[in-house]
Amino acid sequence: MPSGYKQFCPVAMAAEILSKRWTIVLLRELIAGSTRFNDLRRGVPRMSPTLLSSRLKELEAAGIIDMNVDSAGPGLHEYQLTESGRDLGAVIEAVGIWGQRWVDTDLSLENLDPALLMWDMRRNLNTAPLPKARSVINFIYSDLPHSQKYWWLIVDPTGVVDLCSVDPGFEVDLFVTADLRAMTAIWMGLSTVKSQIEQDTVRLDGDQAISSQMQTWLGLSHFAGERKRAV
Template structure:
């Protein structure tokens, strides 16, 4: 850990939080990820070796703990780590208000977007039967454009990048930029639907309730379907 060689509390806080990826790892863990591979999916640009290094450093600083049970390793945020939650969320709100939308949407990642969409899906509006929702990002190559969210009663929502072979209930045809913008709250779903940048095909109930089950980023206001 590099030091600013200052006694200022802000300088000391920066020494703990500035190593690249630290806050994003914490955000991924606040979202529910506790296993190495889960955290890796939330920070896809990190190499496994760098993620291991950061997790070890965060453990040494007391931000997280490492627990091994039945051969599996779980990472948990400590009390002092959780104290950072309101601070980091406030930083995100500041960025959402003050950083230009076009700058925010310069770097798009379909896998990362769908990982975020999956973990915030609200299953309560779903029926007791299996639901399969396919997302197709029309401008991407054939091997990168398709994602499937699969809900089975009593289970969490799964994300597949290969065709699971199930009948699709709802197909969401979208431009990656449009859906990313909707999810983080920079545009409204109703506007993207009106401009045909997002098209909903299939189950009318799923389409009509997308504002209920596709929960957006914590920094976005509630979806408006019309």
């Protein structure tokens, strides 16, 4: 069966490139700043490496990204947005705003993923309210199996944020025990730390200065400020 829309309309022509499965989500990661294959994989953890490679080649062929040699080491590559790719930023922004405003809250919270949530939190973390020393925050998702339960965010004195799913061996400053759904709702801007503490779905133990500022330093979704609209 021939593929494509076979229309001269610019919307149809753009959809030929952008409407393939995972492409919009992959573009979200590239626009958010991920440039290396492994970082892109962490942003799209349910996308197979083979499909990721295929989609990157398609975006390169379409002139949306360039593949360059990574200065970090031989055989490594960076994927950089071209002018065409950067121009898609407004498109991805508009799609995200629409989804935040109009997709039903329960539907938004159906597909929970602790690895993706923690990766996004790490990327958007606001280090300014945290102490000017290493801070270690241990997230414990009480409703998940042991293999997915424990995550550590480590902020070094220079403001660099690292994410670990294996105990890094540092003294923990704050323990955050939470339901995954509750923490996802906070991240999406659908709830607040204070509200979830009151509902007993989030518990904070440890440094009071860090815990009292959690709503401020927590890395929320780029779209968290968009208000839900009635459907």
